[in-house]
Amino acid sequence: MALPAIMRTTAARLSALYVVLFSVCALILVLYMTSMSERMLTAQTQSTINEEMASLGRAYQRGGLPTLVRLVSIRSRQPGANLYLIADRNGDILAGNVQNLNPSILGNEGWTEVPFAYQSFAENGEAAQQTAADTTSPRDAIALVLRLPNSMTVMVGRDLGEPKRFRTVVQRALMVSLGTMVLAAFLIWLVVGRRALRRIDELSGASRRIIGGDLAQRLPVAGTGDEFDRLSESLNAMIVRIAQLNEGLKQVSDNIAHDLKTPLTRLRNRAEAALADDASPEARREALESTIQGSEQLIRTFNSILMISRLEAGQTTVEPFVPVDLAASVLDVIDLYEPAAEEAGVTLSSAVEAAVSVSGNRELIGQALANLIDNAIKYSRAGEDRKAEVSVSVRKQGEDVVIEVADNGPGIPDAIDRERAKERFVRLDKSRSLPGSGLGLSIARAVMLFHGGRLDLQANNPGLRAAMVFPHPKEAA
């Protein structure tokens, strides 16, 4: 990955900004601290020199020049001593540990604030050897010069080597730490930026593959539970949902292709047969009639699909729900189907336990119920050594009102199949041979969802129990 690409990442920009801000703050802090400590050291040095000078002055008053010279000689020889010098009026040095001094320094009485160069003068050989390096190179110092009444000069000074070394050390530490910091920040920034960039690249790569139609793709989850993982997990959940919807849509279009193309092909074949030269007028008439019947069936299927989609999308602005007497609805629909059931050899019975009203649409509820009864009659016929029976009941079940249509046919033994049977166009294998569009249960379910209820399919052992469940019906009597 090229650096400019890293620079474009948010993480890299943020860390670069942090490094710059932090460095500036650190620099200011260190500068402030060094200047403070330097000033403190200088003040301390000056007060030491003042005290030293005062004690020399007291010695001079007590014993005159010889005492002074002796004291200076003693102090000069102590390890880590200050700088001492006593010179006569000609500038010749009488006592002290300083030599090669710029004469102008002694000429100015008072503080020599500007550090000057000097060479220490060791009075014994040992010291001279130890400080051999010191004696050869000039060193910086500050000093206080005082002129005695006899025109002699006394100087007390202090080597500036220590504060200077301190400053150098601090400066070097500052440089090193700043350098390390910048380097570390750069490395962190490189790692974080690369990592963020890599994960975003992975995310967008996976997204592009998904956009490309590969809904089996999932966004990578690193397992760290960080923001990227959370984002990936949410997006993955979304993809699963989209894949489900997509699958449903695909199934519906496959089914439409099958369930509409087959009858369309049949229509076309019949029309072609009717056009054939050797067809008799009766055969033509028959072919045309069956063509019309076939197209009516197709229109019916289309209307059902439209109805389901509108109900499912909640786009139907059916008249404000009105009280529907479920018992009356059940009796109406049973009355409608009773002769057909009898002709099919099915006993259709009803048990209305509760006279209940729900708020809804009578037409839709009637249609859903008709579909369930129609199915029940169709399948209970398949019962073998027992009498085919369909019973419809209306009852209260806790807070709900349930219309149940039970048959004693083969039923749908598998719970997954029972759920699947409610899908559009799904016709379980056993029922493929029987007439029907595969939309009856879907319509019933859509109607129930539209009424805020649900359609339950349960095993009746033997047979199927289809229940239209209206939750919490408003008593609208």
Next chain:
Amino acid sequence: MKILVIEDDREAAEYLQKAFSEAGHTVHLAGDGDSGFAFAESGDYDVLVVDRMLPRRDGLSVISGLRAKSVATPVLILSALGEVDDRVTGLRAGGDDYLTKPYAFTELLARVEALDRRSSPREQETVHKVGDLELDRLSHSVRRAGRDIILQPREFRLLEYLMRHAGQVVTRTMLLENVWDYHFDPQTNVIDVHVSRLRGKIEKGFDGPLLHTVRGAGYILKAS
């Protein structure tokens, strides 16, 4: 019968004109809401067939406009909108019947003929007669050739509807709508079974059929 068809789809309108003419009716065409309203207001039509979506003036507005001017001609609304509430708003605007596109012409013809004003006086009759079959709405009794026939309440209503429209084709959906008050499509032959039961009761043991099946359309009650 004189029919006005207000329909903007030229091909559909011409097909209707031809088909109604073959069935022995006179048809006038109007291609938009404004001219349709003008024709319907001035002409003496027995039935209006109005498409719901029309250029210039909406079908429902044409109908409510006519009703506001006390034009009581029966109206059948044709619409691509087939929702329950679409039907309700259509009928509320003053329509007498509602048919969803695409429709079978036989269905449209049967419904238009059922709307014919000339047949409406039968609504007020208390006794319907077809051949030797008699139905008394007040005493709820049915007799044929002087013999009482016992009918279930629903069978009675079915026969009553058929007799009121005697001599006219009545489709299965018309029966479902008028006898059971449901507008959905019964998937199976439920209506046919009802009709054949009724036929058994009014024909078995009597002379001559009364209730005939019209292939591809429905039923017709008439004395042979």
